Structure formats: C-alpha cells, structure tokens
Amino acid sequence: MxxxxxxxxxxxxxxxxxxxxxxxxxxxxxxxxxxxxxxTMTGQCLCGQFSYTVDAEPQMTAICHCKNCQRQSGSAYSALISVPADAVTTRGELKTYHDKGESGAGVDRKFCTECGSPVLTHIPSMPGATFIKAGTLDDTSGLKPTIEFWCQSAQPWVPENTGAMRFDTNPPSG
Ligand SMILES: [Zn+2]
The missing domain is CATH 1.20.5 (Single alpha-helices involved in coiled-coils or other helix-helix interfaces)
Structure with a gap:
C-alpha cells in the first residue's frame, strides 16, 4: 500500500x-x-518630417492635466512617456518653445514647424530625461499610464484612470 x-x-x-x-x-x-x-520604440510627428527611435523602455508613463499641456496639445491632457535622453535618436528638426511651469522652472516644448505636432519635451532641471508625447509613438498598444499630474486642473469629463497615482500638482520631489 x-x-x-x-x-x-x-x-x-x-x-x-x-x-x-x-x-x-x-x-x-x-x-x-x-x-x-x-x-526599440519609434514615432514621428504628423507629417513625418521629424521622427525618432528610442532604444529603451519607458521609465514612466504619465498623464499631465496642467493648463499648459492642455493648451499645447489642444486637448484635455498630455500623455507622456519619459525615457533616458541618451537612448533617443532623432531625424529632422523641431522648434523649441521655452515654456515655464507653475513653479517658474523651464519646460522646453519641442514641436514640428511643418505640421505643428508637439513631440518632445525637455526639462532643463532633468537633463537625463526626454519626455515624449505618447500619441506620436507608432505603437501605443503597450501604454498604461501609472501616474497623473495636475489633477486639480483636469477636465471634469475626463474619466479617472483607475489605479494610477494622482497628484493635484507636480508630485512632491525627493
Ligand atoms: Zn511634422
């Protein structure tokens, strides 16, 4: 047995x-x-004059509801990924609009002068990072925002992205 x-x-x-x-x-x-x-991720502006390749995974996928992102995008918010700046290869030209955030810190918003698409953002105080407007990616199927900024100015008709960390303004630093 x-x-x-x-x-x-x-x-x-x-x-x-x-x-x-x-x-x-x-x-x-x-x-x-x-x-x-x-x-490897690839993307481009609407007309294709500017394109980019990223040899890295996103460090962060975020939504920004700040008024300046609403104005620049002409929409409810910016969807962004941040990637290491040295992982980005670009082709073509972008013009830079030197914006300032609420705190007065610089925000360099880069857009195509042919079609007007906002594509990249550099924050001078964060030189190691490139922020990419996620809608310009060729393949957006893997995107899942995990953090939302400036929820205090979010449009009231935008549904909350369940599960994402939400901050009224910028996340507290440090
Ligand atoms: Zn373009």
Whole structure:
C-alpha cells in the first residue's frame, strides 16, 4: 500500500516538475518577447518630417492635466512617456518653445514647424530625461499610464484612470 502511494507521489512530482519546466519556459518566452518588442520604440510627428527611435523602455508613463499641456496639445491632457535622453535618436528638426511651469522652472516644448505636432519635451532641471508625447509613438498598444499630474486642473469629463497615482500638482520631489 505504502509503496503504491510512493510510486504515485513520485509520478505526480515528475509530472509537476515537467509542467513547471514548461510553464517556466513559457514565462521566459513571454518575458523575452515583451523585452524585445519594448527595446526599440519609434514615432514621428504628423507629417513625418521629424521622427525618432528610442532604444529603451519607458521609465514612466504619465498623464499631465496642467493648463499648459492642455493648451499645447489642444486637448484635455498630455500623455507622456519619459525615457533616458541618451537612448533617443532623432531625424529632422523641431522648434523649441521655452515654456515655464507653475513653479517658474523651464519646460522646453519641442514641436514640428511643418505640421505643428508637439513631440518632445525637455526639462532643463532633468537633463537625463526626454519626455515624449505618447500619441506620436507608432505603437501605443503597450501604454498604461501609472501616474497623473495636475489633477486639480483636469477636465471634469475626463474619466479617472483607475489605479494610477494622482497628484493635484507636480508630485512632491525627493
Ligand atoms: Zn511634422
């Protein structure tokens, strides 16, 4: 009786180990595929005069409801990703509008002079980061905003992005 139970247990363990190996391989495959597809992102302005390639994954995917983003986008908010500045390769030209945030800190908003698309933003106090208007990405399927800024000026008819961290203004620094 007990030896039969032992055989059954060994059999179950073998099957479980095999299943786990299959599951592990499948997970690695998924991670590998996702990593590969996220490694390079491309995008462009509306007319295509300016385009970019990013060899990095987004550090942050955010929504900004500030009035200046509303004005510049002509819409309810900016959807942005931040990426390491040195991972961005560009082709074409953008003009820079030197904006200021509420705190008076500089915000360099870069747009195409042909079609007017806002594409990139640089914040001089954060030289290591490039902010990309997420709508200019060729593939936006993987985007999931996890943080929202300036919710105090959000349009009341914009639904809350469930699960994202929300800040009335900028997130507290430090
Ligand atoms: Zn353009």
């Amino acid at each position: 007990s030896s039969l139970l032992f055989v059954r247990l060994v059999g179950w363990r073998k099957r479980c180990a095999a299943d786990c190996a299959v599951l592990f391989a499948a997970l690695c495959g998924m991670i590998g595929r996702e990593g590969e597809s996220m490694m």
